[in-house]
Amino acid sequence: MTDRVHTLVVLERLRRHEMAAEAGELAMLRAQVATLENTRAELLERLHTDARIISIEAAPYVGAFIRGIRNEEAQINRDLAKTAPRVQALETALTEQFRELSTIRLALDKARDVLRDAQEGRDNKVAEEQALLRWAKAARYGAKTSSGGKSRQ
Secondary structure, three states, X not given: OHHHXXXXXXXXXXXXXXXXXXXXXHHHHHHHHHHHHHHHHHHHHHHHHHOOOOOOXXXXXXXXXXXXXXXXXXXXXXXXXXXXXHHHHHHHHHHHHHHHHHHHHHHHHHHHHHHHHHHHHXXXXXXXXXXXXXXXXXXXXHHHHHHOOOOXX
16 A cells, blocks of 8 residues: 555656646746737837827828837737647646646545554554453463462461
8 A cells, every 4th residue: 555655646746746847837928928918008009109190201101100010919919829829728738737636636645544544453453452461461460369369467
């Protein structure tokens, strides 16, 4: 049974390391997504504030500015679209690994309980045998002193 406990402990540790690695990757991807979304929001804000024609001289450049902002936004959207499936896959994998880790943990707890119960049973058996031996010894000792019939006075 200790082999089972040892195996489950190793398996639990392995799953925790795998989860930590994937959680780190997921955190990095989420930070990347947040950065892209912030950049996109800033671009759209610039589009709304800076795209207004202030003077006749700026008019020829406004169209190029708007196209540039739209191109950057499109690139950000493509990057977000590329990242989204990996984020989803990692979230799904982490959820599954968490379930698996919980199952391993339950099996480990059960195996430890069985080991503890078996040890307690052995301990109780030893204690009962020792109590019987003490009782038998006391009974023999008591029988020897009381069967002699002679008392010192």
